[in-house]
Amino acid sequence: MIATAARFCSALSGWRRRGVLTLLGAVTVLGLPPFDIWPIAFLTLPLFLWVFEGGRTKKAAFGAGWWFAFGYFLAGFYWISNALVVFSPDFWWMVPFALVGLPVVMAVYYGLATVLVDRVIPASELPEGTARRLARILLLTAAFVGADLLRGTLFTGFPWNVFGYLWSGSGGLSQGAAWLGAYGLGVPVLLSGFLPALLPNGRPGRFALATAFAIPLAFLIAGTLRLSDAPDMAAQQADANRPGLRLVQPNIPQQEKWKRDLRVRNFEQHLNASRVNRPDWVKTVIWPETAAAFAIDQAEDYRVSAGAWAVPDGGLLITGAPRLLDDPKRLYNAAVALNGAGTMVATYEKSHLVPFGEYVPLSQYLPFGKVAAGAIDYSPGPGPQTLSLPGLPPVGPMICYEVIFPGAVVDPDNRPDWMLNLTNDAWYGHTTGPYQHLQHSRLRAIEEGLPLIRAASTGISAAFDAYGREVGRIGLGENGILDLRLPPAIAPTLFARLGNLFAIGLIILLAGVGFALRKR
CATH class of the missing domain: 3.60.110.10 (Carbon-nitrogen hydrolase)
Known part of the structure; x- marks a missing residue:
């Protein structure tokens, strides 16, 4: 059944392909506040990857990332258009530009990301084995996190709802931001979401699925342990020495x-x-x-x-x-x-x-x-x-x-x-x-x-x-x-010391491993 779903997604073309990609991006927003259904990535990201694999041209590769991101931003940014008419109805004519124009522009980063990945490992050259597909997943994860970083930096930046926020609604999972930051947290979020796409590859696919579940589990355990060592909040609020x-x-x-x-x-x-x-x-x-x-x-x-x-x-x-x-x-x-x-x-x-x-x-x-x-x-x-x-x-x-x-x-x-x-x-x-x-x-x-x-x-x-x-x-x-x-501060976190350098390092690491696997 999973292999059939993968073949169906890969075979999509025309408006059906664009519609499915847009829908998958929009549904992924359910992982963000106020819904916080973070496991939704296990459904939408593998389906996106299978649709992406069906493209055989540069235009199709760009379209895969662009349409997915367009749906993600359309559903995630819709509230911005509300601001234009709240203050004055005179700005009604700007609503389409805010509602559709901003997602159109922001999605370009992710269209370029999928083009880059397809240029390194074209979908037409994917063999039946696992190594190149895994390499493509690692490269795509690195490219999407890189797109998040660029979107948050260039032209004054707008890093709203970068993929790391898909885990922000969980107390344990969100503690990963203390080490990786919001950008870097996108690496385990995307990697664990993409890995189930290897399921049609038999035994390696089952190992990939287990790894996909192990990644958030490891972060959840580490985050929960971090919180268990945190001081009691009630005691902090009872401390008369605090402002x-x-x-x-x-x-x-x-x-x-x-x-x-x-x-x-x-x-x-x-x-x-x-x-x-x-x-x-x-x-x-x-x-x-x-x-x-x-x-x-x-x-x-x-x-x-x-x-x-x-x-x-x-x-x-x-x-x-x-x-x-x-x-x-x-x-x-x-x-x-x-x-x-x-x-x-x-x-x-x-x-x-x-x-x-x-x-x-x-x-x-x-x-x-x-x-x-x-x-x-x-x-x-x-x-x-x-x-x-x-x-x-x-x-x-x-x-x-x-x-x-x-x-x-x-x-x-x-x-x-x-x-x-x-x-x-x-x-x-x-x-x-x-x-x-x-x-x-x-x-x-x-x-x-x-x-x-x-x-x-x-x-x-x-x-x-x-x-x-x-x-x-x-x-x-x-x-x-x-x-x-006022609660007290704690010692500077790993992210406070390194900033976004850690996220950049993870991007380089994933890209390097992806290039190494590409040759297999």
């Missing part, structure tokens, strides 16, 4: 966030949530991205009000807010720390801006502005920084999607003790986007061995310890607060 934090999630709809007539109401909502029933041990209040919907450095009255009302005695308020500088005129998406007098004691400017959201590339040639509020494009800040704040351990702030870039979230020369992500997921409504964004944040905590605190305007606010374990959350679409003790 106390309050997260505020106001759940203000995006359509109301920037309206001038609602500015005072929105500001007061943040102030009241900061103060209500606040325990004495909470000394730091954290508001989300652009919680202050005005240029905070030019609004002294608002800063003084925030300091007097929201800041605990001897503590701080950390809030997202625009910063507008006059000479020369520059606008920043910033995080600002205020003391009780409303004085700015530290600032951080977002460095990795969202194309077309916060600035428009080649804006002088395009007839439209950015999607976010305001006529001025945001300017980028200097990059990852560590801020020293009174009463707190050194912190590495990130704003919005800066958190999705593995290996680029903290200053390696001045490592912080915790990470802070201020975000606004109101753009994406009740879609899969906020859940995926949250999981990206969680993996950064595992990778770096640092606790991560996440405050969302509306979305999912949460706190993770240095092992990625959830301390608490405010759910999607909820108006609420979360009081907690």
Whole structure:
């Protein structure tokens, strides 16, 4: 039956082939949040490989990777189009470009990956034996992880839902990110998913199937053992020596966030949530991205009000807010720390801006502005920084999607003790986007061995310890607060020391073994 399925997939052509590849890519998204059905890869990836083997031309080889990735991104990125109409219906005409155009472009990386693999080992030269098919699997794994790396780096990068996130929903499996990072975790994910495609090869195929199951089992055991050695979270939260934090999630709809007539109401909502029933041990209040919907450095009255009302005695308020500088005129998406007098004691400017959201590339040639509020494009800040704040351990702030870039979230020369992500997921409504964004944040905590605190305007606010374990959350679409003790950092992980070099090394290793097997 398996051999029949393999022959059927290999024989597909025309629109049936393209449709099946697109469907397989879309179904693979079930392995991502909020579904987290990670074993789906054991079904979709072997079927994809069999369809790929049926191509006999360069065009067919490119099409195999492109159509599969197109389906994966179409189902995984659909929520982006929601952002265009949430703020203003005037952007309706951009929906097709976001919904279809982005997957069309991103899929090119994976089409080139399958072309490269087919050039090294053409499908027309595959013998009945196992060695060359195994070589093709190793090369394809290396090529797809390489495509993930390129997609996350080139043209400002967009590493959303790289294949390593297919294991992110499992507490044990996701611990592999501490060693490999999100990119490197794609190696065992893809390799174990592709190996069952060797089943039609008889006894070697059965050994390949056993290996496919052994790979995630080994990671699951290793991850579970790592978690079993982790300190008790309840004891950490009971430690009176740990700093106390309050997260505020106001759940203000995006359509109301920037309206001038609602500015005072929105500001007061943040102030009241900061103060209500606040325990004495909470000394730091954290508001989300652009919680202050005005240029905070030019609004002294608002800063003084925030300091007097929201800041605990001897503590701080950390809030997202625009910063507008006059000479020369520059606008920043910033995080600002205020003391009780409303004085700015530290600032951080977002460095990795969202194309077309916060600035428009080649804006002088395009007839439209950015999607976010305001006529001025945001300017980028200097990059990852560590801020020293009174009463707190050194912190590495990130704003919005800066958190999705593995290996680029903290200053390696001045490592912080915790990470802070201020975000606004109101753009994406009740879609899969906020859940995926949250999981990206969680993996950064595992990778770096640092606790991560996440405050969302509306979305999912949460706190993770240095092992990625959830301390608490405010759910999607909820108006609420979360009081907690800041979990401690642990020793730098293997990934924190090596970064994405490990993933690059694995790509080279797989490619080398694949080339060696190719000659057999």
